[in-house]
Amino acid sequence: MSDLNIATSELSLGADYEQVAKQFRPVFEKIAATALQREQQRQLPYEPIQWLKDAGFGAVRIPVQYGGQGVSLPQLFQLLTELAKADSNLTQALRGHFAFVEDRIVAHKTVAQQKWFERFVQGDLVGNGWTEVGKVKIGDVVTRVTKNSQGHLVVNGEKYYSTGSIFADWIDLFAFDETTQQNVIAAISTHETGVQIKDDWDGFGQRTTGSGTLTIENVPVFAEHVLPFDQRFKYQTAFYQVFHLATLTGIAQSAVETFTQEVQNRQRIFSHGNGDLVRHDPQILQLIGKASAQTYASEAITQRTAQALQTAYLSHFGSSELKDIQANNAAELESAQGQVIISELVLDLTSRLFNTLGASAASSSKSLDRFWRNARVVSSHNPIIYKEKAIGDWEVNQQALPFVWQIGASPSIKTA
Structure with a gap:
């Protein structure tokens, strides 16, 4: 770390993991105890989110000097894996928050971020609003920052997949700034009257993440809260992906634990x-054993990819531009490789574990299908087939992986 251009006290280099984790494990246990009820009744986790806020979970990445825990990225994703084991919806609901926190931590290199750090330490959470709604052509951004008749900046637009925003104090909003003619992040307050968030996410899994429609109508935004998108932290795409890996790993851990308990308690045999007893059947033990090994691999890969993120984070504060480029390329590559394998592992084990039980495993009162459903939805983000192609293009042709990409209507589709 001798080439760092910032005092180490300003960085998040890591903490005593067990000491940090033991502060949150009682909260995780409370969350786990009510997770099945939320799943079955589709109850949004307002109270569990508040428990996490009160415990200071949203500030664990903030440097100790500014009141946070200063955990490293591998430690953050280990904590998020533990949370996902308790309830995978909560980890995904916090994805936008920790991405915005990471961006502010990285921006601290050149512009002091004490105000944002204070907000996070006080418990403020940030939601997500990036994906445009409807037949917006790919590359177009309908959500706009403009000036109103009084000369004040305002935002208008509509988003979907606004994960976590319904629980948040702020929204990390992707928009086009007409006053500067550039793509930006507008950090807007959810407490403004022009912000409306609907719980209309209709996915068959991850149903309580608050990923519905966000409508923004003449919402004021401070100039200092309009952030040029080209200054966004470089390893953001990899960061977002590793979030999914931690979520999948937590799902796998919970699935193995739950099916193991079912096997231990099962009295009927064939x-x-x-x-x-079923618990003494070697074929059943083999199934549990393989699922346990797959879960171990998933956690190990998640931690490996998180370490690549930490290297990219530290390279930002170093003096070598070449090392920074290399570190960010490695983070993107490793997160993509991790996605391909972990998605397959977790989808496989959450399906095969049903072979340990009889038809009673299909009982809706048990909701054992939630593990596969949740894993399937998480694995559907950032299509794996395109990641596999990108990895192959890197290996064969040294073609850089896409750090930023968008989704939208094809320009070849004619609209009326």
Whole structure:
């Protein structure tokens, strides 16, 4: 760390993990105890989010000097994995928050971010608003920052997949600034009257993440809260992806634990089985064993990719531009490789674990299908087939992976 251009006290280099984690594990246990009820009744986790806010969870990445825990990125994603094991919806709901926190931590290199740090330490959370709604052509940004008749900056637009915003105090909003003719992030307050957030996400999994429609109508925004998008932290795409890896790993851990308990308690056996109890059947033990190994691999890969993010984070504060480029390329590559493998591992184990039980495993009262459903939805983000192609293009042709990409209507589709 001798080439760092900033005092180490200004950075988040890591903490005593067990000491930090033990502060939050009682909250995780409370969350886990009510997770099945929320799943079955589709209850948004307002109260669990408040528990996390009160415990200071949203500030764990903030440097100790500014009141946070100063955890490293591998430690952050280990905590998020523990949270995802308790309730995977909560980890995903906090994805936008920690991405915005990371951006402010990185921006601190050149512009002091004490005010934002104070907000995070006080418990403020940030939601997400990036994806345009409807037949917006790819590359177009309908959400706009303009000046009103009084000369004040305002934002108008509509977004979907506004994950976590319904629980948040701020929204990390992607928009086009007409006053400067550039793409920006507008940090807007959810407490403004022009902000409306609907809980209309209709996915079959991850149903309580608050990923619905966000409408912004003449919402004021301070000039200092309009941030040029080209200054966004470079490893953001990899960061967002590793969030999904931590979520998938937590789902896998919870699935193995839950199915193991079902096997331990099961009293009915098949006449053509292999043991006096299901828990003694070697074929059943083999299934649990393989799922456990797959979960171990998922966690190990998640931690490896998180370490690549930490290297990219530190390279930003170093003196070598070449090392920074290399570190960001490595983070993007490793996060993509991790996505391809972890998605397959977790989808496989959450399906195969049903072979440990009989038809009773299909009971809606158990909701054992939630593990596969949630994993399937998380794995559907950032299509794996395109990541596999990008990895192959890197390996064969040294073509850089896409750091920023968008989704929208094809320009070849004619609209009326």
